[in-house]
Structure formats: C-alpha cells, structure tokens
Amino acid sequence: MSEPILELRGINKSFGPVHVLHDIDLDVQPGEVTALVGDNGAGKSTLVKCIAGIHPTDSGEVLFNGEPVHIKGPRDAAELGIEVVYQDLALADNLDIVQNMFLGRERTKGGLLDETDMEQAARKTLASLSVRTVKSVRTQVSSLSGGQRQTVAIAKAVLWNSKVVLLDEPTAALGVAQTRQVLDLVRRLAEQGLGVVLISHNMNDVFEVADKIACLYLGRMAAVVSTKDVTHGQVVELITAGRSGDLGIARPEAATI
Amino acid sequence: MSSEEASMTDTTDTHEQETAQQGAISDFGIDTTSQSTGEAVRDYWARVRGGELGSLPALLGLVVLLIVFSSLSDTFFTLGNLANLLQQGASITIIAMGLVFVLLLGEIDLSAGTASGVTAAVMALHLIHNGNLLGGMGDTVFYVFCGLLVLAIVLGAVMKVWAGVALSAVALVIAGVGIPANAWLEMLLAVCVGAAIGTITGFLVAKVGIPSFVVTLAFFLVWGGVVLQLIGQGGTLGLRDDTIFNVANGNLNFVGSWALFVIAVGGYAAIVLTRHFSRLRKGLVAQPTSLVLGKIGALAVLAAVITYALSLNRAPSDLIVIEGVPYVVPLVLVLLVVGTFVLDRTSYGRHIYAVGGNKEAARRAGINVERIRMSVFVIASAAAAIGAIVYSSKVGSVDPNAGGGNTLLLSVGAAVIGGTSLFGGKGRLRDAVIGGAVLAIIQNGMGLLRQPAAVVFIVTGLVLLLAASVDALSRRRAATAAR
Numbered sequence: 001m002s003e004p005i006l007e008l009r010g011i012n013k014s015f016g017p018v019h020v021l022h023d024i025d026l027d028v029q030p031g032e033v034t035a036l037v038g039d040n041g042a043g044k045s046t047l048v049k050c051i052a053g054i055h056p057t058d059s060g061e062v063l064f065n066g067e068p069v070h071i072k073g074p075r076d077a078a079e080l081g082i083e084v085v086y087q088d089l090a091l092a093d094n095l096d097i098v099q100n101m102f103l104g105r106e107r108t109k110g111g112l113l114d115e116t117d118m119e120q121a122a123r124k125t126l127a128s129l130s131v132r133t134v135k136s137v138r139t140q141v142s143s144l145s146g147g148q149r150q151t152v153a154i155a156k157a158v159l160w161n162s163k164v165v166l167l168d169e170p171t172a173a174l175g176v177a178q179t180r181q182v183l184d185l186v187r188r189l190a191e192q193g194l195g196v197v198l199i200s201h202n203m204n205d206v207f208e209v210a211d212k213i214a215c216l217y218l219g220r221m222a223a224v225v226s227t228k229d230v231t232h233g234q235v236v237e238l239i240t241a242g243r244s245g246d247l248g249i250a251r252p253e254a255a256t257i
Numbered sequence: 258m259s260s261e262e263a264s265m266t267d268t269t270d271t272h273e274q275e276t277a278q279q280g281a282i283s284d285f286g287i288d289t290t291s292q293s294t295g296e297a298v299r300d301y302w303a304r305v306r307g308g309e310l311g312s313l314p315a316l317l318g319l320v321v322l323l324i325v326f327s328s329l330s331d332t333f334f335t336l337g338n339l340a341n342l343l344q345q346g347a348s349i350t351i352i353a354m355g356l357v358f359v360l361l362l363g364e365i366d367l368s369a370g371t372a373s374g375v376t377a378a379v380m381a382l383h384l385i386h387n388g389n390l391l392g393g394m395g396d397t398v399f400y401v402f403c404g405l406l407v408l409a410i411v412l413g414a415v416m417k418v419w420a421g422v423a424l425s426a427v428a429l430v431i432a433g434v435g436i437p438a439n440a441w442l443e444m445l446l447a448v449c450v451g452a453a454i455g456t457i458t459g460f461l462v463a464k465v466g467i468p469s470f471v472v473t474l475a476f477f478l479v480w481g482g483v484v485l486q487l488i489g490q491g492g493t494l495g496l497r498d499d500t501i502f503n504v505a506n507g508n509l510n511f512v513g514s515w516a517l518f519v520i521a522v523g524g525y526a527a528i529v530l531t532r533h534f535s536r537l538r539k540g541l542v543a544q545p546t547s548l549v550l551g552k553i554g555a556l557a558v559l560a561a562v563i564t565y566a567l568s569l570n571r572a573p574s575d576l577i578v579i580e581g582v583p584y585v586v587p588l589v590l591v592l593l594v595v596g597t598f599v600l601d602r603t604s605y606g607r608h609i610y611a612v613g614g615n616k617e618a619a620r621r622a623g624i625n626v627e628r629i630r631m632s633v634f635v636i637a638s639a640a641a642a643i644g645a646i647v648y649s650s651k652v653g654s655v656d657p658n659a660g661g662g663n664t665l666l667l668s669v670g671a672a673v674i675g676g677t678s679l680f681g682g683k684g685r686l687r688d689a690v691i692g693g694a695v696l697a698i699i700q701n702g703m704g705l706l707r708q709p710a711a712v713v714f715i716v717t718g719l720v721l722l723l724a725a726s727v728d729a730l731s732r733r734r735a736a737t738a739a740r
C-alpha cells in the first residue's frame with residue numbers, strides 16, 4: 001500500500017462544552033476513495049471543516065505527504081492542494097458561476113481580473129461534468145436550482161490541480177443523471193491519483209465507489225474497513241450502534257457527545 | 258500562483274481533448290454564439306421584466322424630474338442653473354460613492370457626514386493657522402488628535418490594511434511637521450484624516466465585532482462634537498484660498514473642456530471595444546458589435562452636447578464671463594472610473610461583492626473577510642473627506658454644522674435611490690452618481706420654485722421611499738421569476 005497523502009492523528013474538537021470529535025485517526029491514500037459515513041450529527045462535516053482550516057482543532061496532528069502541517073485557514077488548505085465541496089453555504093448568490101468558481105483565486109493579468117481566461121476555464125470544467133441545463137456560465141448563482149448549485153460547487157473543487165478532494169454529501173441534491181456524473185467523477189479523480197474523501201448517507205453509492213469506509217459514531221472513529229471486507233448490514237450497524245461483531249468501538253453504550 | 262494554474266490547463270490541452278471540449282462547450286446553448294441586436298434587446302427586456310431593474314427607475318425619475326422642473330420654472334433649464342446643479346450635487350454624490358463600498362457589504366456608515374465635517378475643519382485650521390495645527394487646536398486637542406492618528410496606524414498595521422496605515426502616517430507627518438499652508442497639502446491632509454477615521458471605525462466593526470450601525474451611530478455623535486470643539490460655538494473658519502475655492506466653483510477653460518471630452522469618450526470607447534473584441538476573438542458570448550458601437554456613439558453625442566453647452570458663456574450679466582465644464586465634473590468622473598475599475602476589474606472588488614453576498618462562502622474561499630470589511634470604511638471616510646473639500650469650497654467656509662444635518666442621510670439616499678441595496682452584495686458606483694443627480698435636481702428645482710424647506714424635505718423623503726419600494730418590489734419579482 002502506498003504512503004497516505006493525508007493523515008489525521010488524534011484530532012479533538014469541541015464547540016464550547018460540546019465535544020464533537022474524539023481522538024480521530026484517519027489515513028487517506030492517494031488513488032483511493034475513502035467514504036466517511038455516520039449518522040446525522042456524528043461529526044462528519046465538522047471533521048471536514050477541521051481539515052479545511054475552517055474550524056481550528058483543539059488537539060491532534062495533521063500530516064500531509066508525511067509532513068506535519070498547520071492548516072490555519074482555507075487558503076493554507078488550498079495551497080497544499082486540498083479542495084473541499086461543502087454541504088452548505090459554499091457559493092455567493094450575487095455572483096455568477098465563473099466568479100464563484102474562481103472566488104479567492106482569481107486569475108489576473110497585469111493586476112486586473114482576466115475574465116475571458118477564467119470564463120473559458122470554467123466552461124471547460126463544467127462541460128467535463130456535463131452540465132447541460134445551465135444556459136450560460138454567466139448566470140447568477142441565485143437563479144440556479146439546488147442541484148445546479150451543487151454541481152457548480154463540485155466544479156469549483158475540480159478546477160484546481162488538487163491532491164486531495166473532500167466532498168460533503170455532494171449528491172444529496174442531485175438528480176439521477178447528475179448523481180451518476182458525480183460518482184463517475186469521484187472514481188475518475190481517484191484513478192488520477194488523488195486522495196478522495198466522500199461523505200454520503202447512501203450505502204449503494206458508498207459501496208459502489210469507495211475503496212474503504214470510515215464510520216463515525218458520536219464523534220468517534222468506530223472503524224475503518226476495506227469495502228470488500230464488509231456487508232451493507234455491518235456498515236449500517238456501525239453507523240447506528242458504533243459496533244458490529246468484533247468491529248467498532250469496545251463499549252459504544254458508554255460513548256457520549 | 259496564477260501562472261501555475263494557467264500552465265495546468267495548458268498541459269491538459271492535447272488536440273483530441275480540444276475537439277471533445279469544443280463539442281461539450283456547445284452544450285451551453287446560446288453561450289458561445291454572439292447575439293444579434295434584436296436578441297440582445299429582448300434579453301435585456303426579459304431581465305428588466307424579471308425584476309433586474311438596476312439603475313433604470315432612477316434614470317427614468319431623472320428624466321421626469323428634468324421635464325417637470327423645466328416646465329414649472331423658467332430658470333431651471335438655463336445653462337447657469339444646470340452648471341450650478343452639478344456643483345451643488347457633487348459633494349453628496351462623492352460621499353455616496355464611498356458609502357456604496359460600505360453598503361455593498363450590507364454595513365452602514367452613519368458617521369460619514371460628521372466625519373467629513375472633521376476633515377473639513379482640520380483642513381481649514383491648517384490653512385488659517387498656516388500649518389500650525391498645534392496653535393490652531395490647542396495643546397490637549399492637538400495631542401489627542403496625533404494620538405488618534407498613531408492609533409489608526411497601529412490598528413491598520415494589525416489588520417494589514419496598508420492604505421489606512423499609509424494615509425494615517427501622511428496625516429501625522431503633515432500635522433507634526435507644520436509645513437506652511439498650501440491648498441494641495443490641506444486637501445491631502447483632509448483625505449488622510451478621513452482615512453484615519455475610517456481605519457478606526459473599520460477596526461471596531463471588523464475586528465472587535467461591534468455592529469457597524471452602533472459604531473457609526475456613536476461616531477456620528479462623537480465627530481459632530483469634535484467639529485464643534487475644533488471650530489468653537491458660533492465660529493466659522495473662512496477658506497480664503499483660490500485653489501480651494503475653485504474646486505467647486507471653477508471651470509475648465511475651453512481647451513480643457515474639450516480635452517476632457519476627448520479623454521473621457523476616447524477612454525470609454527477604448528476600454529469597451531478592447532474588451533468586446535477580445536471576447537469575440539475567444540468565442541465568448543458578446544453583444545452585437547453594432548449595439549456596442551451604437552452605445553459609444555450615443556454617449557459621444559450626449560457628452561459633446563453637454564460639453565458644448567457648458568463651454569458657452571453662462572454669466573447672468575455682460576460684465577463677466579462664466580464658461581467651461583466645472584472642475585467637479587472631471588473630479589466625479591475620475592472617482593467614478595477609478596472606483597468602478599476597482600470594483601469590477603480587481604480581485605479586491607470581486608471580494609467585496611463576495612463578502613456582501615455570502616460572508617461564509619467568501620471565508621471558505623480563503624478571502625480575509627475582516628480585512629475587506631475594515632477596508633471599506635477607510636474608503637468611505639476618505640471619500641467623505643473629498644466630499645467635504647467640495648462642499649466647503651462651495652460655500653467658502655467651514656462652520657460647526659459642516660457635514661451635520663442631513664448630509665449623511667442624503668448621501669445614503671443617493672446611493673439607495675440609484676439602486677444600491679441595503680442588504681449588501683448589489684450596487685454599483687454609477688448608482689450613487691445617478692441618485693446624487695436625482696437629489697440635486699429635487700433640491701435645486703424646489704428651491705427655484707421657492708418652496709419652503711418643509712416641502713423640500715417631505716418631497717425628498719417621499720422620493721427615497723419610492724425608490725426603496727421599487728427596489729423591494731423588483732426584488733420580490735426577481736425572487737418569483739427565478740427558479
């Protein structure tokens with residue numbers, strides 16, 4: 001097995017008195033899709049935001065390419081090559097698709113925005129995602145449907161030459177065809193050698209694309225298993241009870257938030 | 258970073274991908290083809306019907322007001338009065354342009370008016386006391402003043418708002434060194450003091466996290482008091498200086514007027530056409546060339562008529578000659594062009610819109626939201642200082658009421674009437690100019706009709722209400738039209 005591109009060691013995170021993440025360990029391998037599953041409120045989004053530098057962690061270590069790194073903000077994460085598709089609040093409604101895709105990383109020429117260049121690049125990426133229902137890449141995001149927004153958010157993440165992509169429930173709002181596109185894309189990214197983390201509640205999707213599955217239970221990493229070693233039923237048990245046979249945490253009944 | 262990204266896309270561009278992408282790109286329907294004039298007009302009309310009115314209502318209002326006042330008053334549509342109108346409206350317009358930056362973030366600066374008064378008073382003191390601010394202000398006030406400038410430098414440095422730091426430092430140097438009076442130096446000092454004030458306001462809003470409404474309401478009172486302290490109850494500081502007097506009262510000469518015409522129209526045409534043909538060349542959607550040329554032509558004709566009219570002699574008596582485009586016109590134009598450029602063509606401007614539209618999305622995109630929020634207050638206060646120079650120049654003096662009264666409310670009104678949204682994320686600088694023109698016409702026209710102040714206030718208020726209603730209704734319309 002290759003060296004992990006991203007390693008989490010003992011990550012803890014509290015919001016005030018609420019201890020949301022307990023000693024999370026996770027390895028993300030390049031060329032693999034790691035599914036991150038868990039019930040509502042298990043802490044999946046929080047974990048992703050900690051990696052992305054949105055939330056500071058209380059303790060623990062993040063290693064990138066084997067080197068310890070300190071990600072203090074979204075910019076640090078982006079510079080390392082970590083891209084995130086957030087579950088919520090990812091786009092500015094008053095900007096158009098191109099402006100959103102390049103937000104924070106605008107291409108400039110002589111200090112001025114290079115609109116045509118950005119527009120062409122955005123259009124290529126969207127075309128590769130087969131976004132056909134959007135009339136123009138200069139459409140304001142406020143007038144897009146939920147699924148179209150989601151697609152733009154995904155396109156925004158794959159636009160960059162990234163090494164790790166984290167997708168937080170990217171298919172939740174998508175139609176059948178678009179879900180297909182995204183799952184294919186997820187596989188394609190992994191085949192290109194990226195480390196991909198996919199958060200999803202849909203077991204079929206998870207079993208289809210993931211190489212390994214990490215189960216969060218009440219903010220604890222219950223188990224990280226290879227997809228081919230487990231059944232649907234076992235994963236569902238891990239998600240809901242924190243334990244399945246000899247997999248999972250020792251005494252899930254003692255676990256509290 | 259940008260060259261690296263560019264090379265990234267380049268390397269993937271092998272020939273076959275190119276052709277595959279060409280096919281996929283055509284999936285964007287109308288996006289690649291250039292439109293015909295008919296389509297462009299229909300497209301625009303559809304957007305208007307969908308509620309994207311922009312500055313259209315204000316422009317219509319402007320035309321209606323021009324017609325109404327011209328028919329009611331003999332003097333309204335005379336050259337003398339129209340030039341006067343430009344000079345009267347300039348200061349409110351300039352303050353409003355600065356406020357647009359703040360409003361774009363969904364914030365408000367209630368202190369812009371009285372802060373402008375402070376800058377005017379400092380400017381006048383420097384002039385009157387020949388650069389000796391220590392003598393002009395008295396010991397205590399002077400040291401507090403310098404202390405605040407130092408504070409602004411420190412706060413700006415902490416937040417890396419370098420423009421605020423630099424301008425505050427210049428103000429400190431001018432105040433400390435005591436260079437003899439010079440009109441240009443005094444105007445620079447006013448702008449720098451404005452920037453320092455904005456740095457402090459911005460820090461309290463962006464870093465400390467006090468709502469801008471509260472911070473600026475407090476400063477509205479504070480700066481109002483400071484102006485009174487600097488000038489003294491019942492006092493007036495006269496601005497006896499030709500350069501300062503000319504800012505709002507002087508005119509370009511004949512050659513200057515037409516040079517301005519050539520530069521403005523030529524520059525506009527150059528920018529618009531360069532952009533248009535670059536888009537066409539790259540196969541991106543563009544308006545029809547004939548429509549673009551038509552717009553430029555219409556603007557050129559309008560500008561030529563105005564320039565010609567303003568270069569005629571408009572003096573009321575035969576003994577003097579008053580002609581040429583007032584200096585305030587190029588001043589407002591330069592501010593408009595520079596500001597629009599910053600908002601539309603730089604990353605900084607893009608980030609302002611992003612933070613105004615969705616603060617959290619902006620933060621996640623790696624934008625330093627606090628810094629953006631702080632910086633707009635620096636811009637607003639600096640612009641307010643320029644407005645202060647203009648209104649002080651117009652009346653030739655600074656009194657304790659400078660920037661007080663309804664200066665601020667009219668400026669906010671100008672921005673809103675033009676179409677800037679108070680909810681943030683939506684607005685353009687030209688909105689402030691159009692709105693400022695609407696307000697100037699109302700004030701001037703009602704004055705000519707000898708209406709009492711009571712009526713002027715009421716009408717102005719109702720127009721503002723009307724503008725806000727149009728905005729709210731079009732917003733509702735846009736919400737139902739979308740999706």
Ligand SMILES: Nc1ncnc2c1ncn2[C@@H]1O[C@H](COP(=O)(O)OP(=O)(O)OP(=O)(O)O)[C@@H](O)[C@H]1O
Nearest residue numbers: 015018020038039040041042043044045046047087
């Ligand atoms: N900003 C915050 N402040 C306080 N508590 C928070 C915050 N964000 C998340 N939490 C809490 O952290 C816990 C984990 O939330 P998180 O959003 O990570 O869950 P999730 O696993 O992504 O759930 P879902 O599947 O519903 O998206 C929840 O109990 C939530 O209430």
Ligand SMILES: [Mg+2]
Nearest residue numbers: 044045046087
């Ligand atoms: Mg979540």
